[in-house]
Amino acid sequence: MKPPEVDRVAASRAAVAARRARAAVKRAVTERRLSAVSVLDTALSSTESVEATMRVRDLLMSIPGLGPVRVDRVMERLGIASSKRLSGLGVHQQQRLREFLLKRAPQVERAAQSRLVVLAGPTAVGKGTVSTYIRENYPDVLLSVSATTRAPRPGEVDGVSYYFIDDAEFDRMIDEGEFLEWAVVHNKSRYGTPRGPIDAALASGRSVLLEIDIQGARLVKAAMPEATLVFLLPPTWEELVRRLIGRGTETLEEQERRLTTARVELAAQDEFDHRVVNRDVQAAAAEVVELMQIQKAIDLRGKE
Numbered sequence: 600m601k602p603p604e605v606d607r608v609a610a611s612r613a614a615v616a617a618r619r620a621r622a623a624v625k626r627a628v629t630e631r632r633l634s635a636v637s638v639l640d641t642a643l644s645s646t647e648s649v650e651a652t653m654r655v656r657d658l659l660m661s662i663p664g665l666g667p668v669r670v671d672r673v674m675e676r677l678g679i680a681s682s683k684r685l686s687g688l689g690v691h692q693q694q695r696l697r698e699f700l701l702k703r704a705p706q707v708e709r710a711a712q713s714r715l716v717v718l719a720g721p722t723a724v725g726k727g728t729v730s731t732y733i734r735e736n737y738p739d740v741l742l743s744v745s746a747t748t749r750a751p752r753p754g755e756v757d758g759v760s761y762y763f764i765d766d767a768e769f770d771r772m773i774d775e776g777e778f779l780e781w782a783v784v785h786n787k788s789r790y791g792t793p794r795g796p797i798d799a800a801l802a803s804g805r806s807v808l809l810e811i812d813i814q815g816a817r818l819v820k821a822a823m824p825e826a827t828l829v830f831l832l833p834p835t836w837e838e839l840v841r842r843l844i845g846r847g848t849e850t851l852e853e854q855e856r857r858l859t860t861a862r863v864e865l866a867a868q869d870e871f872d873h874r875v876v877n878r879d880v881q882a883a884a885a886e887v888v889e890l891m892q893i894q895k896a897i898d899l900r901g902k903e
């Protein structure tokens with residue numbers, strides 16, 4: 600009979616080997632060498648397999664484009680506890696998970712391919728606030744700085760909030776093809792996305808966030824179909840009005856003009872790839888960033 604110490608060493612070696620094997624499977628799913636559905640199928644066909652010992656949460660987390668917030672939501676919807684392993688799933692849970700993996704994987708993969716995310720939505724929904732939060736908390740993301748012909752608001756900084764330029768300079772930039780897109784917004788001022796910094800960032804593998812209006816989002820999608828369009832929604836219409844009035848940066852007439860545009864814009868939300876409700880700035884920012892896999896990259900560092 601082996602002494603207990605030898606058993607303990609062998610068990611610990613086996614645990615390390617199993618952890619490494621699970622990590623290899625997760626990497627293969629992340630790198631798309633293996634589909635998540637085939638991992639589930641292997642787990643269900645052999646209780647002795649490495650796959651059978653994987654947690655459902657880890658499998659979902661390894662899918663490109665799915666981050667912790669979405670994974671928690673999906674697991675809740677599928678009725679699967681976060682500690683559950685693939686081998687421990689009931690028949691109905693297996694079916695629901697399989698259907699989810701089959702239905703959602705292509706959409707998730709499309710999102711994961713895109714490092715260009717466009718955040719649009721009605722006036723005062725919080726696009727600027729959420730984008731600023733992302734700029735300050737996720738330095739890997741380049742937040743595009745637009746050019747505009749509108750005057751700066753108090754506190755806005757040229758080159759950070761916008762490039763504040765006059766009509767002649769805006770015309771020159773249009774003529775020389777320097778904009779990825781541009782539009783007249785709220786029937787008043789012109790706004791445009793400079794193309795150069797975006798091309799450079801994407802070429803170097805960085806993710807890029809554009810915070811622009813809905814016409815601009817449509818133009819970007821037409822020029823770059825791989826872009827992911829995100830529509831930011833207010834919790835309610837009343838809250839949107841409260842935010843616009845509370846911001847206090849527009850005259851009454853301008854507020855009315857913006858709310859008129861907002862009603863039309865809200866009707867366009869179905870054209871977008873994703874919708875995010877801005878109840879809480881930090882949570883909304885995390886949802887947007889998940890689409891770029893930035894959060895995922897951070898989570899994976901230092902794990903198995």
Ligand SMILES: Nc1ncnc2c1ncn2[C@@H]1O[C@H](COP(=O)(O)OP(=O)(O)OP(=O)(O)O)[C@@H](O)[C@H]1O
Pocket residue numbers: 720721722723724725726727728729842843845846877878879880
């Ligand atoms: N989650 C939130 N909860 C409460 N207030 C918020 C939230 N997000 C943003 N706000 C507030 O709502 C107001 C409008 O936000 P912001 O200026 O970011 O909107 P916007 O969508 O960029 O507007 P616009 O398109 O008109 O430029 C600001 O006063 C901001 O502080």
Ligand SMILES: Nc1nc2c(ncn2[C@@H]2O[C@H](COP(=O)(O)O)[C@@H](O)[C@H]2O)c(=O)[nH]1
Pocket residue numbers: 720721722726745746749780781782784790791792810811812813814815816
């Ligand atoms: N089409 C574009 N729209 C843009 C761009 N930059 C900002 N915007 C949008 O304009 C409105 C008004 O912004 P505000 O700062 O005056 O309140 C808002 O919806 C922005 O998202 C752009 O480059 N192109």
